[in-house]
Amino acid sequence: MPDSPTLYLTPEGTLHLDSESNTKLIVRLRDATTPGTLLLILASDAADGALDEDLTFWRSMAREFITRLCHLPGIKDGAWRAGPALPSEPEIEALIQSAPPVLGMEYLVPSVIAALWQNMVEAIAGEASKHGDDIEAVLRELHPVWRTVGRVTLHLAENKRDNERPFAFLATYVHRLNARAEAEHLPLARALKDHAADHAMLRSLLAPLQAASEKSSVIRELIASKKVFAAAAWSPEQAFEFLKDIPVLEDSGLLVKVPDWWQSKRPPTANVTLTLDSGEDHSKLGANALLGFNINIAVGDDALTKAEIEAIMTSTAPLISLKGKWIEPDREKLKQALNFWNRAASANKDGVPFHEGLRWMAGFAGGMGGRADAEAAAMMAMSKVTAGPNLAAMLGQMRSETMGDAAKLPAALTATLRHYQKEGLDWLSFMTRAGLGACLADDMGLGKTLQLIALLARRAEERIATKQAPKPSLIVAPASLLANWRSEIERWAPTMKLLIAHRSAVDNDAMIALAAGSHAALVRDTIVITTYTTLAKLTSFEKIAWDVLALDEAQAIKNAGSGQAKTVKALKPVARIALTGTPVENRLGDLWSLFDFLNPGLLGSATGFANHARTLAKSGGYGSLRRLVRPFILRRMKTDPKVAPDLPRKTEMIAYCELSKKQSQLYLKAVTLLKKELKEAEEGIKRQGVVLGALMRLKQICNHPSQWSGDKTFAPADSGKFSRLEELCSAIADRQEKVLVFTQFREMTDPIADYLAKVFGRPGLVLHGGTPVGKRGELVERFQSPDGPPFFVISVKAGGTGLTLTAASQVIHFDRWWNPAVEDQATDRAFRIGQTKPVLVHKFVCQGTLEERIDKLIRDKKKLSRDVLGDDDGSAAQLLTHMSDSELLDFVSLSGEWVGE
Numbered sequence: 001m002p003d004s005p006t007l008y009l010t011p012e013g014t015l016h017l018d019s020e021s022n023t024k025l026i027v028r029l030r031d032a033t034t035p036g037t038l039l040l041i042l043a044s045d046a047a048d049g050a051l052d053e054d055l056t057f058w059r060s061m062a063r064e065f066i067t068r069l070c071h072l073p074g075i076k077d078g079a080w081r082a083g084p085a086l087p088s089e090p091e092i093e094a095l096i097q098s099a100p101p102v103l104g105m106e107y108l109v110p111s112v113i114a115a116l117w118q119n120m121v122e123a124i125a126g127e128a129s130k131h132g133d134d135i136e137a138v139l140r141e142l143h144p145v146w147r148t149v150g151r152v153t154l155h156l157a158e159n160k161r162d163n164e165r166p167f168a169f170l171a172t173y174v175h176r177l178n179a180r181a182e183a184e185h186l187p188l189a190r191a192l193k194d195h196a197a198d199h200a201m202l203r204s205l206l207a208p209l210q211a212a213s214e215k216s217s218v219i220r221e222l223i224a225s226k227k228v229f230a231a232a233a234w235s236p237e238q239a240f241e242f243l244k245d246i247p248v249l250e251d252s253g254l255l256v257k258v259p260d261w262w263q264s265k266r267p268p269t270a271n272v273t274l275t276l277d278s279g280e281d282h283s284k285l286g287a288n289a290l291l292g293f294n295i296n297i298a299v300g301d302d303a304l305t306k307a308e309i310e311a312i313m314t315s316t317a318p319l320i321s322l323k324g325k326w327i328e329p330d331r332e333k334l335k336q337a338l339n340f341w342n343r344a345a346s347a348n349k350d351g352v353p354f355h356e357g358l359r360w361m362a363g364f365a366g367g368m369g370g371r372a373d374a375e376a377a378a379m380m381a382m383s384k385v386t387a388g389p390n391l392a393a394m395l396g397q398m399r400s401e402t403m404g405d406a407a408k409l410p411a412a413l414t415a416t417l418r419h420y421q422k423e424g425l426d427w428l429s430f431m432t433r434a435g436l437g438a439c440l441a442d443d444m445g446l447g448k449t450l451q452l453i454a455l456l457a458r459r460a461e462e463r464i465a466t467k468q469a470p471k472p473s474l475i476v477a478p479a480s481l482l483a484n485w486r487s488e489i490e491r492w493a494p495t496m497k498l499l500i501a502h503r504s505a506v507d508n509d510a511m512i513a514l515a516a517g518s519h520a521a522l523v524r525d526t527i528v529i530t531t532y533t534t535l536a537k538l539t540s541f542e543k544i545a546w547d548v549l550a551l552d553e554a555q556a557i558k559n560a561g562s563g564q565a566k567t568v569k570a571l572k573p574v575a576r577i578a579l580t581g582t583p584v585e586n587r588l589g590d591l592w593s594l595f596d597f598l599n600p601g602l603l604g605s606a607t608g609f610a611n612h613a614r615t616l617a618k619s620g621g622y623g624s625l626r627r628l629v630r631p632f633i634l635r636r637m638k639t640d641p642k643v644a645p646d647l648p649r650k651t652e653m654i655a656y657c658e659l660s661k662k663q664s665q666l667y668l669k670a671v672t673l674l675k676k677e678l679k680e681a682e683e684g685i686k687r688q689g690v691v692l693g694a695l696m697r698l699k700q701i702c703n704h705p706s707q708w709s710g711d712k713t714f715a716p717a718d719s720g721k722f723s724r725l726e727e728l729c730s731a732i733a734d735r736q737e738k739v740l741v742f743t744q745f746r747e748m749t750d751p752i753a754d755y756l757a758k759v760f761g762r763p764g765l766v767l768h769g770g771t772p773v774g775k776r777g778e779l780v781e782r783f784q785s786p787d788g789p790p791f792f793v794i795s796v797k798a799g800g801t802g803l804t805l806t807a808a809s810q811v812i813h814f815d816r817w818w819n820p821a822v823e824d825q826a827t828d829r830a831f832r833i834g835q836t837k838p839v840l841v842h843k844f845v846c847q848g849t850l851e852e853r854i855d856k857l858i859r860d861k862k863k864l865s866r867d868v869l870g871d872d873d874g875s876a877a878q879l880l881t882h883m884s885d886s887e888l889l890d891f892v893s894l895s896g897e898w899v900g901e
Helices: 024-031 035-042 053-070 089-097 110-130 135-142 188-194 199-213 217-224 236-244 246-251 306-314 331-347 354-362 371-381 389-398 419-433 448-465 479-492 508-516 539-543 563-569 588-598 606-619 623-632 661-680 685-703 705-709 720-734 746-760 773-784 820-827 850-860 862-869 873-881 885-892
Strands: 007-009 015-017 152-158 167-177 183-187 232-234 255-257 270-277 290-299 320-322 325-327 383-387 438-440 473-477 497-500 526-531 548-552 575-579 650-657 739-743 765-767 791-795 810-813 839-846
Touching: 007 053, 015 024, 015 035, 024 035, 035 053, 035 110, 053 110, 053 135, 089 110, 089 623, 110 135, 152 199, 152 236, 167 188, 167 236, 183 188, 188 199, 199 217, 217 236, 232 236, 236 246, 246 255, 270 331, 270 354, 270 389, 290 331, 290 354, 306 320, 306 331, 331 371, 354 383, 354 623, 371 383, 383 389, 389 419, 389 623, 419 438, 419 448, 419 575, 438 448, 438 588, 448 473, 448 479, 448 548, 448 575, 473 479, 479 497, 479 526, 479 650, 479 720, 508 539, 563 588, 575 588, 588 606, 588 623, 650 720, 661 685, 661 705, 661 885, 685 705, 685 850, 685 873, 685 885, 705 746, 720 739, 720 746, 720 810, 720 839, 739 746, 739 820, 746 765, 746 791, 765 773, 810 820, 820 839, 839 850, 850 885
Parallel strands: 152 255, 270 383, 438 575, 473 526, 473 548, 497 526, 548 575, 650 839, 739 791, 739 810, 765 791, 810 839
Antiparallel strands: 007 015, 152 167, 167 183, 167 232, 270 290, 320 325
């Protein structure tokens, strides 16, 4: 795939390496036979040093596994066989939040982490078997940091009976497992007595202490005074020096046990806390709300009293006991944070803007630019910003697609929504009522179009019910999708007024009226649909009071400096919606432009965000950005457990394609030639030959002018179908799904495959009548492999039956056989026993051509088409040959101006 990372997750939850690099690390990773073995390599010293963010993330997970393995009590007695316990749910969520925005990370869910964790357990067992089950040898071979020759544990506990020396220190070693399979700790001094004669064992046991003494003055002094072999009472100052050295002690191979109040390898500390809220009920909160905030100091969730705050500020001790916890108060940072937030309070005397409040709560400091970003990041790191009750209730709704909305489906809607589509409608209703931009990023095939149509119908009915003035809504889409939108609206909301503001659908007078803003549709509850290119010409649209502005294939505005992005953002709607099946979290660089449309100002300035993005890329700390944008994105995938049971196993849809200018000219010439030939042709076989020849020319022109001319150039820009193919397959490639592409013409298989190789960034497979029979099984096996090619181009006659290709969940019919039975047989290569995923079928149809009319004949009169068209394409042609000249010319003529922009 183009621009893919080195190591990424597949939809099946396995790791896939995609790199042509020949560094020692990549070569070793490439040779790994299992995901567990690959991760162990990342835990080894071979992976030390700077790595790309994808490898850095997986390295951190692998090293967390080994760290936990090393800390298993009784590891020398075989406890390693079961492996370390899986991280807790909060730890797994934190791991997912820290994942970088690279390809495949949308599949990182708790079950995948659990599976990879088990893979590492199995890999450790395999490595141990090579060393005679010597786990210590395995760990030493992986990396010196994992060496565990003996296990010494240093304990620090509270001693509440002694105010002067409130801590107790003791060093122990793990002698064996007791009857309950728990590690039995004995004082370290006991080791000297029990193993006095075994000098090698003692050296091995004490080696980590010796290593720690080289880096820690605390351990060095304990060894020199021999106090390491006895229990000792410590002051807060002594305890603090010990606690600060914990990372060094653990790196040396020592285990450290400290009180529960010590978290994240740092003592708890006092933080400035802010509570944001509004006096408005949460149902009335929205993007224009101003939030009041309260500043305090707390330890964890416990707010401090004035006396406790005074105790912190006046004491000089490194550790102070408050709220039953020993904390490390950083007085200077507390003062800085208080000053920072007090300045913020002064600058927002009337309240904090809603979006700014969300930035604070997410801990997102990017977008301010320069020194402001650095200061805000530092202050947010030592502060805790929370939502009060009303704001928390609203945010809870933003973060959940289950709105509990009591509103019924609009009467204008003829569709029955699936449960997740109803939830999507309610989420969109909530977001738009609150004035919040919403990104509906459902998987391809889950019904984004239908959910938006339902929203527009609901809002129109609400205006009527509340006696509000009508307002038009605007949908901006690629030109190739205009017919799809028209078809879906006419099908699911036939009573709603619809206007396609494009020269292919309205006459020149209407386009002039639209450009002048004087068209009657612009003051009614009309759904206006236009293209990104045409919108730039309709300058009057900037003055229209739009209700909803929705962008289909919203990645079209990912370049903030482009003309179409600027044109879209100049409009002033009540509500803004972006539709995209491409996961926006996979494209960090596109986020700013998308959110500058949806929620201007949320991500700060373009320059500030770009600088912040570079900082995030270096640190890998994407959690704050994810927390900030996640409430505005509703993303459901076909693999979601809540969605999959509700999906039909096969969904068929028409993918309308525009003719290019060259195709349109050739098509018109072909129809003119047919008209001339019909006049000159005699009745009977000669006339039938003329008709059949014309039909073949028209079908070839609809595919690509080069197929008709035979010039073999196949320039992508010359074919609307090639453009549509790229749009579909780019999204399929991003999803790491596989696709079958069927064509009835053998000569089209290689050009399609060559073009798709550029889209997917890797070659696919081709099967046609010239493929040797013995090679077909090999091609099928390659395609079915999880790491196999992403696409398979097949001529229908050669591969329409007899093949099992269930690795594909997408099917494209590049051209039509005009016979549902033949197309269904081809589709069933993917949709058959063994297929575990829903199958999405796209049938290409060129608008305004005979393809569109044949498709309508098939869909509206299936029984008639089966009875009349027969079992092959020849019978369909026979039907056309029996039409009169005028009927035939009307059937094949080019309607409208279906030419690409």
